Amino acid sequence: MLLATSDSVAGREIIETLGLVKGNSVQSRNIGRDMMAGLRNIVGGEMKEYAEMLVRSREIATEAMEEEAKQLGADAIVGIRYATSSVMDGTSEVLVYGTAVRLK
Incomplete structure (x- = not known):
């Protein structure tokens, strides 16, 4: 599955x-993450625990989007965008969306 943030795929035609x-x-x-992040909040530095959590969350969301596109018979997904929000205290949602297409 080809994934693109652009609205087209160079050298390919969307049919x-x-x-x-x-x-x-x-x-x-x-x-555990909260304790480590709390320490970094005091002394400064990257909060790797949260960064890793968000990376994994993006991967899960992307895999779900790809599966939906495969069920439609897509070759690619174009115009991909990511959004992150806080659902409630202590939780984070990653949403990814795009347009499933067939290529020539």
Whole structure:
């Protein structure tokens, strides 16, 4: 599956637009991550525990979007965008969406 943030694929023609596809993942913090992040909040530095959590959350959301596109018979997903939000205290949602297409 070809994934692109652009609305087209260089050297390929979009012959059919299949529709919107999306995926999301909601992750919550845990006590171990919170303790390490709390220390970094005091002394400064990158909060690797949260960064890793968000990377994994993006991967899960992207895989779900790809699966939805495969079910439509897509070759590619174009116009991909990511959004992150806080669902409630201590949780984060990653949403990814794009347009499933067939290529020539």
